[in-house]
Amino acid sequence: MIDISIEDRTLIELICDGLPLAARPYQVLGSRIGMAETEVIERLRNLIDGGVIRRFGVVVQHRRLGYTANGMSVWNVPDARVREVGEQMGQFEYVTLCYQRPRHAPSWPYNLFAMVHGAAKDKVLEQVKTIAETLELTHVERDVLFSRRQFKQCGARYGCKGKVDNEPCKTA
Amino acid sequence: MDDTDKSLLNDFQRNFPLVARPYAEIGARLSMSEDEVIEAYANLAEQKYISRIGAVIAPNQVGASTLAAMRVPEDRLAEVAEFVTSFSQVNHNYEREHDINLWFVVAADDVLEVGEVLSRIEAETDLEVLNLPIIEDYHLDLGFKLEWA
Numbered sequence: 445m446i447d448i449s450i451e452d453r454t455l456i457e458l459i460c461d462g463l464p465l466a467a468r469p470y471q472v473l474g475s476r477i478g479m480a481e482t483e484v485i486e487r488l489r490n491l492i493d494g495g496v497i498r499r500f501g502v503v504v505q506h507r508r509l510g511y512t513a514n515g516m517s518v519w520n521v522p523d524a525r526v527r528e529v530g531e532q533m534g535q536f537e538y539v540t541l542c543y544q545r546p547r548h549a550p551s552w553p554y555n556l557f558a559m560v561h562g563a564a565k566d567k568v569l570e571q572v573k574t575i576a577e578t579l580e581l582t583h584v585e586r587d588v589l590f591s592r593r594q595f596k597q598c599g600a601r602y603g604c605k606g607k608v609d610n611e612p613c614k615t616a
Numbered sequence: 617m618d619d620t621d622k623s624l625l626n627d628f629q630r631n632f633p634l635v636a637r638p639y640a641e642i643g644a645r646l647s648m649s650e651d652e653v654i655e656a657y658a659n660l661a662e663q664k665y666i667s668r669i670g671a672v673i674a675p676n677q678v679g680a681s682t683l684a685a686m687r688v689p690e691d692r693l694a695e696v697a698e699f700v701t702s703f704s705q706v707n708h709n710y711e712r713e714h715d716i717n718l719w720f721v722v723a724a725d726d727v728l729e730v731g732e733v734l735s736r737i738e739a740e741t742d743l744e745v746l747n748l749p750i751i752e753d754y755h756l757d758l759g760f761k762l763e764w765a
Contacts, residue, residue, distance in 0.1 A: 448678060456678060462668030465654050465661075468636055485634050491671075492634075499672040499757045501632035502657075504625055508664045509762055516712065516719075530754035542755040545683065545748040552685070552716065552746055561760070589712040589719075596701040596709035596720070 448496060451479070455487055456496075506540075511561045513590065515568040517575070518554035520547070520585040526556055532579055533558050538571050553585060565590060617665075620646060622762070624656055625665060629759025632669060672757060675750055680730050681723035682749040686741075687716045696741050705733050716746070 448456075454477050464472040470488075471481040479487075491497040506514070521529050526544050533556070534542035541559040558575070562568040569588060576582050623646055633641040639657075640650040648656070660666045675681060688696045693711065700720050701709050709720040724730045738745045 453678065456671065456673060459671045462670045463632070463638075465639075465658050465669075467639065467650060467654070469638065470634075470636065481636060485636070488671075489634050495674055496677045497671040498674040499630045499759065500634075500670070501629045501759065502625060502669050503667045503672065504629065504760060504762065505664055505667050506760065509625075511760075527752065527754075530752065534754035534756060537761045539755065540757075540760060542753070543750045544752040544754070545750060548746045548748075551687070552748075557683075557748075558755075587714070589714045591710045591712055592717075593697075593711040594709075595697040595711065596706060 452487055452491060452496070455479070455484065456491070459488075506561055510563055513562050513565045513568045515560050515562075515565070515572065515588040515590050517558045517560050517572045517588045518586065519556040519558070519581065520553045521556045521581070523555070529579055529581065530556055533575060536560075536571070536575055538562060539575075554587070560588075620648065621656060621660060621665075624653070624660065626759075626762050628669075630757075675753060679723060679725050680727045681721060682730050682734075682747055684720055684722055684734055684737075685716045685746045685748060686718040686737075686743050688718045688741075688743060692741075693717065696743065699740060700737060703733055703737075705729065 455473075458473055458477060463469045466472050468481065470484040473479075474481050474484040488497065488500065492500055506512075519529075530542055530544055533539060536558075538561050539558045540561055541557070543557050544555055545557055547553055547555050560568050560571050560575075562571055568590075572586070572588050576584070576586065624642070628642060632638060635641055637650065639653040642648075643650050643653045646653070657666070657669065661668070686696070686700075697709060697711070697718060700706055700718065703722070705722050705724045706720050707723055709718070711717055712719050722730050722733050724733065734745050734747055
């Protein structure tokens, strides 16, 4: 974990609610925490360059835009190949998350997770098949887990504890 | 949705202008006024096509988090899910189609607090919790390319 200053943390918390829709949004943000507009911009640029902020821009709602199916594809990739495969898998445009995670033998043999979005279930499965064929993983053990019931969804945002797209967590 | 809306959605998912008047800069690129850009984004937000304009923070840069999973007998699923959901540190909790059927994300100030939540869930439910923290992140997050039929 990178050491992040109090000022940067405050700014990150603040920006979790989104950039104000005002002519000078960085000035509006700064005025809430007594920070000059130029300093807000400068700090955001450094957080982006330093990799703390991975992406800064419009966050779209996949579901509302018709991408209603999401499948968590999981793969048992030999350890020696997992980084190479992961880096390639993370580049498919319909993959929105791609992580190596630990196996838990024998019940959970998979070590690579890639979230695949699509307009429908069969589209997601087709895309997973394409990934397998493109990366020569057809002989690798894999599965796709679709979500069924949603019990809680807070628009999980790292570093945005308790801030929830301006709405409370949805619970079933 | 017109072409302008599509550009506003697709083209500014990253590298959002870090200048004093970002909406004016976007307007200049799309031949719109600053006010028109602001109004268009307000409409897209109103219609819930966007959740916000903002920062996506890299995982585990601020605080700690993990993905956890449990194999819950069908007749206990509702009760166990409700218990898991009751923790403020749990921000996602889904049933997935698999015999390991309950999947949730725990995010807290540090790894210790994450561990405490998982331990309490195991102790209270008497079920194993698989702890699946990120070992390595391979996705660069360049935004999501939207396609319109």
